[in-house]
Amino acid sequence: MNGPAVMPGAVIGGYIVEHLVHRGGMATLWRVRDPRNATPLVMKIPRTGYGEDHAAIVGFEVEQMVMPLLTGVHAPRFVAGGDFTLQPYLVMEFIEGPSLRERLDEAPLPADEVANLGARVATALHDIHRQDVVHLDVKPSSVLFRASGDAVLIDYGLSHHHRLPDLLAEEFRLPMGTAPYISPEQVLGVRSDPRSDVFALGVTLYHLATGERPFGNPTTLTGLRRRLYRDPVPPRALRRSIPLWLQEIILRCLELDARERYQTAGQLAFDLQHPEQVPLTERSRRSHSDGWLTVARRWFGALGAEPPPQRPVDDHLSASPMVMVAIDLTEGIDAMAEALRRAVQRVLQTEPGARLACVTVLKTSRIGVDLQVDHDGRSLHVQRLVELKHWARPLRWAPDRLTFHVLQAPDTAHALVDHARNNHVDHIVIGARGSSTLRRYLGSVSAHVVAEAPCTVTVFRLPSPRAQPIDG
């Protein structure tokens, strides 16, 4: 592989090399220019010389396979690739940053700042998981932010695509990942679990919130294997000012058993966006890591541990859907609300892993000041919240998978669709009222939601009695 020398001014694959952006262990990154197009671009070139890491080359092959398949704002846009016959390279859009790595220097950061950054990264992860990809190397330097604030995941050299041959899976016997961030199952060689990315993001959140790494930076295989049995010191033991909810979220991400973590990055994003709704468990109150007896028990369990049977990426996501039910409570809990509850019950029966978000909209006028209190001075917002909880009680859904939201907005349909989009909802259940002249004129809320929603929508309608034929 004696490709052309890479230096400023060189032309590779029709792209003009401008200057070096970054020299990493596996590859170099150059700013390049396409003479036919002014879009800022970067070219990634693997280090393929003598003595270079073999894994770097295969990792680059993996990146060449995965990158062209990724779409959306949360991955760099792939532009072109050159294969190994001449000079291997990848050309993609240049994202200025900043990188999440830069924020690490300011750690510890305030809780709301950690939650805000974390929610944006979790949203990006959920998006690439939905595209059948597990990143497997999530860390601050793999995250860039666009000017819009959207997080972008870069560096797919260790990633796994559920529908493509995994070039890394069978070739390397050693765990692959970055030591401080690697999940216990990755230490065992599992490469297909999206919850590994949730773990790595948990390490990042821990670091941002406390200024310390939860598992240090092990440099030996024995050190890495501690990941299988040693839980971290709870964040609040390091910084008392960290709120209970943030400790709850971080420790849930860092559960050694993937089944105890957030099952999807979308659920993690949801909790980071709604701290007040995070159910606090024993995790939030923990003041020290587990005692020697528990750890010793886990240590014995970890001896000769084999990875559990694996499910494909999309299985994890579809087994833990986010269901949102939109309830109109302007008439109180009427026949429609009752019927809607039975419809939701049936959805939940088929989706035992679902999280349920109960949403109602408190309409505000577009103009003028709204009085959000009734004539007795009670807050309408609180009243609606109480009604929502009352409505959901008969469902007997697990409290840690149930949330309530009273949205205040002038446009009900718009508010519902926005909420669904921001919270990674997979399925909306909504009722449609019978037709009325006004509705025919304005269009119904459910019709708007069906048209605009980013996901499946089930519209529930009460059976209407057959109309009396009009004599004439």
Added chain:
Amino acid sequence: MRTAILTDIHANREALEACLAYAARAGADRYAFLGDLVGYGADPGWVLSAVMRHVARGAIAVLGNHDAAVLHGPTKTMNPAAQRVAAWTRGQLTQTQLDFLAALPLTREDGDTLYVHANAWAPAAWGYVEGTMEAKRSLLATRCRYTFCGHVHEPALYHLAEGERVVHFEPAPGVAIPLGARRRWLAIPGSAGQPRDGVPAACYAMFDDAQHTLTYYRVPYDFEAAAAKIRAAGLPETFVVLLDNGRRP
């Protein structure tokens, strides 16, 4: 250029028609038929005429062991039912069709690509590529980067990088798999006319040699009609059951 690769059609007219229609819609620029055009099924004449028309327009075709059995008599390893069908098939074909079969090569190289029915190490001995060992043996026996073969009826993809082990991959239909230039690839599209992985739908694959991607497809077709014809022709009942189940009974 996009090449639609069909193999092990086994005289199944319904499966071939469905695959050709799908491939044309998917933008196939040309076709490759990897042998076993006949055997098992009830429409050897129709299938051969269709393949001959495509070959006249530039399609690639190679010889399979069932085709050879029709020409030269069955081999000893062939099961008695298949032997019976081989003899019956010979009676169904015209001299032109038999001449066409007799002229088929065992292998065909096209640039960096090898087309062969069974394997590259001994194409006339009909050894199966059943796992990574045979895949490696085949990959090391050709200078070509890409090998397309049939004989084995289940879809599979093997890859080999220099000095590494051969790895097996079970492809999912409809996904364009990039076949990177740093390794060698052996692809088995799966049988068009007699799938055996439990799914009755016909198999074919599309290779795009500009993008270097390979896409496996499953094409639903009227296997009940094909099965009814086998029964009506008085051919062994086993082959009817095979089509229905997409699996050995």
